[in-house]
Amino acid sequence: MSTFDITEHSHRRFNPLLGEWVLVSPHRSKRPWQGQQETTEKDTRPEYDPGCYLCPTNVRANGETNPDYPSTFVFVNDFAALQAESPAGSFTKQGLLQAQSERGICKVICFSPRHDLTLSDMETSEIRKVVDLWQEQYLELGALDYISYVQIFENKGSVMGSSNPHPHGQIWAQSSVPGEPAKETEQQEAYFQQNGRSLLSDYLAIELEEKTRLVVENEHFVALIPFWAVWPFETIIIPRRHFGHLGQITDEEKDAYADIMKRLSSVYDKLFDTSFPYSAGIHQSPTDGKDYPGWHLHMHFYPPLLRSATVKKFMVGYELLGDPQRDITPESAAERLRGLL
Amino acid sequence: MSTFDITEHSHRRFNPLLGEWVLVSPHRSKRPWQGQQETTEKDTRPEYDPGCYLCPTNVRANGETNPDYPSTFVFVNDFAALQAESPAGSFTKQGLLQAQSERGICKVICFSPRHDLTLSDMETSEIRKVVDLWQEQYLELGALDYISYVQIFENKGSVMGSSNPHPHGQIWAQSSVPGEPAKETEQQEAYFQQNGRSLLSDYLAIELEEKTRLVVENEHFVALIPFWAVWPFETIIIPRRHFGHLGQITDEEKDAYADIMKRLSSVYDKLFDTSFPYSAGIHQSPTDGKDYPGWHLHMHFYPPLLRSATVKKFMVGYELLGDPQRDITPESAAERLRGLL
Ligand SMILES: O=P(O)(O)O[C@H]1O[C@H](CO)[C@@H](O)[C@H](O)[C@H]1O
Ligand SMILES: O=P(O)(O)O[C@H]1O[C@H](CO)[C@@H](O)[C@H](O)[C@H]1O
Numbered sequence: 001m002s003t004f005d006i007t008e009h010s011h012r013r014f015n016p017l018l019g020e021w022v023l024v025s026p027h028r029s030k031r032p033w034q035g036q037q038e039t040t041e042k043d044t045r046p047e048y049d050p051g052c053y054l055c056p057t058n059v060r061a062n063g064e065t066n067p068d069y070p071s072t073f074v075f076v077n078d079f080a081a082l083q084a085e086s087p088a089g090s091f092t093k094q095g096l097l098q099a100q101s102e103r104g105i106c107k108v109i110c111f112s113p114r115h116d117l118t119l120s121d122m123e124t125s126e127i128r129k130v131v132d133l134w135q136e137q138y139l140e141l142g143a144l145d146y147i148s149y150v151q152i153f154e155n156k157g158s159v160m161g162s163s164n165p166h167p168h169g170q171i172w173a174q175s176s177v178p179g180e181p182a183k184e185t186e187q188q189e190a191y192f193q194q195n196g197r198s199l200l201s202d203y204l205a206i207e208l209e210e211k212t213r214l215v216v217e218n219e220h221f222v223a224l225i226p227f228w229a230v231w232p233f234e235t236i237i238i239p240r241r242h243f244g245h246l247g248q249i250t251d252e253e254k255d256a257y258a259d260i261m262k263r264l265s266s267v268y269d270k271l272f273d274t275s276f277p278y279s280a281g282i283h284q285s286p287t288d289g290k291d292y293p294g295w296h297l298h299m300h301f302y303p304p305l306l307r308s309a310t311v312k313k314f315m316v317g318y319e320l321l322g323d324p325q326r327d328i329t330p331e332s333a334a335e336r337l338r339g340l341l
Numbered sequence: 342m343s344t345f346d347i348t349e350h351s352h353r354r355f356n357p358l359l360g361e362w363v364l365v366s367p368h369r370s371k372r373p374w375q376g377q378q379e380t381t382e383k384d385t386r387p388e389y390d391p392g393c394y395l396c397p398t399n400v401r402a403n404g405e406t407n408p409d410y411p412s413t414f415v416f417v418n419d420f421a422a423l424q425a426e427s428p429a430g431s432f433t434k435q436g437l438l439q440a441q442s443e444r445g446i447c448k449v450i451c452f453s454p455r456h457d458l459t460l461s462d463m464e465t466s467e468i469r470k471v472v473d474l475w476q477e478q479y480l481e482l483g484a485l486d487y488i489s490y491v492q493i494f495e496n497k498g499s500v501m502g503s504s505n506p507h508p509h510g511q512i513w514a515q516s517s518v519p520g521e522p523a524k525e526t527e528q529q530e531a532y533f534q535q536n537g538r539s540l541l542s543d544y545l546a547i548e549l550e551e552k553t554r555l556v557v558e559n560e561h562f563v564a565l566i567p568f569w570a571v572w573p574f575e576t577i578i579i580p581r582r583h584f585g586h587l588g589q590i591t592d593e594e595k596d597a598y599a600d601i602m603k604r605l606s607s608v609y610d611k612l613f614d615t616s617f618p619y620s621a622g623i624h625q626s627p628t629d630g631k632d633y634p635g636w637h638l639h640m641h642f643y644p645p646l647l648r649s650a651t652v653k654k655f656m657v658g659y660e661l662l663g664d665p666q667r668d669i670t671p672e673s674a675a676e677r678l679r680g681l682l
Contacts, residue, residue: 004430004442010423012517014439020520023443025422081366081666082351089345096544097568098355101345102364153658161655176353178663179361203437227438281662302661314502317494320643321622322519325422
């Protein structure tokens, strides 16, 4: 028997942020494909679309008119999954049926008045305004006494369920801490208690030394493919300095944050010569009033594409019933992205 | 303030099988949709397709020729994610990078020689042969000393990543217990220790009393939408009798299992007048040689469609970064399915 080689043999990798495993099958990328292909949207959108409910001056579903906004624009989602007025209450039967009412606020953030842009097309100075708004919203929503967590995210591309191609993101703020950040809280706080440093500081130090999974970096941020990545070209943006939330970011770091997003999204677009779809979002400390010294803010990018602009990775049967599974290694994916710089 | 109403207000529901929550937004089904629509495959497949690597007598990618099989056919996946020969080994760095080699076997099961059928088109007696093969495979693979878990599943439809429309399923058997069944093991064994009955027996008793989430049943099995369902029309098939794995199913129960699958998949096909896509799979006790008195075999169906044959639910931004989220309630989804009986 040969010796275990991480670039060749099936193995599981551990995600210390979640405490979960992913199955890696490095040899599996050659299988034939007769299944579904995505349709690529050739980008022929106009700067302004009179039928778009996110463009300036247009009327939305609830009858309100969007202002003629010059940069960003935020409003409460007309079809919000969470409502501020939900009455408190709960329901249980033998502990096997359990429901609890959940209050919250869902907002939509337009990144730009231009219908035809995406983050990667925007100037760094324009992206910086998006960062400013994220910070403002995190602080404003997090300050509400019934909000324990503020999830900022973007679904980009119709393959990621985005219901409108106008460049926009969302914020869902709610009274509980959802499952993913709750697991990250547990893991990060335990690590901090034990080591006196944040989990992501120590992890970043290893990655800066090994270099094989790095993608782009600047003075304040590093974007890399995590050792435990699930999606083929998944990345994480980690600030070099350990801080827990957007209330603690400096002015200079905000510029650097805009810069790293511009660079990362540009590399992504080059990979398959397409406006690269993904879901991305910021994980930061809960706003439930407790202290979280171990929390280290970061941003996840979960892009579905695997081999081309039309062939994606499906998280289906085994992945839904067993564990997430990936074919190419994080190291080879990072190498490909670095090759496009 | 009105009182908390589970059919109207946002709330979280608890999944006792996994120990996780799902966000439910009953009021949210009316939002407009300008996003991606699936293409529906009109079913014009021939009974035999000379280009299909799963049809009888055809040659597969590795040069082997399929036999002229009359009912089911099983073979080792030519592009397996797991390999029996993976050498043992592990890799770690400060506990933050951790990898472990994983051995396993991936098989493909053709449900029928007919290229143009799906489970719902097959006779119950033909489906029964699939159940027989599942049982045989679970016992055969589970008996291997390095196999701790046998995951039987089906990805149906190109939207669920099925790479070939020929009716087939898969089996991934491996040396670790994957995350989902590991969580179910923990929850079920803890419940059994505490109550002396299986979690799913007690849960099924509640459902048979409440009736609102039932879909179809027969003498030995019940198919229902779990209280904590994530996917719009997700169902679970639960045997009335508490047993842990396919090695313990009786002959009569095997017939009834074939019958309930036939009935459930037929109702599904009626819902949006389409060959209904899903990922489905059997969860049963690990084969690691330990004793699991609390395990209660069951089968999950995770179908993606939400509103029509072309509009599905996307598990994207919030769902990947926060918690799974659903729009229609399990109760209203079950009512719709029952209305088609
Ligand atoms: O082996 P198949 O059917 O080609 O592959 C399908 O099922 C697998 C197991 O759920 C997934 O890993 C693949 O992404 C999916 O396309
Ligand atoms: O609000 P949108 O963009 O229409 O909706 C999209 O993002 C939401 C949050 O991830 C998901 O729940 C929806 O399934 C998806 O289509």
